[in-house]
Amino acid sequence: MKQGQSHDQERYSLMEKIQMVDFALVDLTLYLDTHPEDTQAVQQFNQLAVESRDLKTVYEQKYGPLRQYGGSFSGYPWNWADSPWPWQL
Structure with a gap:
């Protein structure tokens, strides 16, 4: 497995x-x-x-911002435009 593929696999696994x-x-929220x-x-x-x-x-x-609306900090320069975005994984 190439280095990039290993890195991608780690990213997918973490996501x-x-x-x-x-x-x-979400399930526990509905239950509660x-x-x-x-308790x-x-x-x-x-x-x-x-x-x-x-x-x-x-x-x-490791991979950049994930949470929107101030839940994640941005690197400099602004890195929210970096892809793939979390929902594209």
Whole structure:
């Protein structure tokens, strides 16, 4: 495997982990809307929220901004136009 392919595979793998964790957060959000007293679900939500934040921080350090509306800082020069964009992976 060439160096570039390895780098791309790492990027795709990291994005897949982010998507899996964020999907679980959406699912838990819906569950907690109807079961707000479920302590275990709240704990799991909080653990996944930290994991999501940490994975996104790693992604941004390696590949550039990921979160919009001030959730991510831009490098200089402005690097939001760099591609592929996260949703293109």
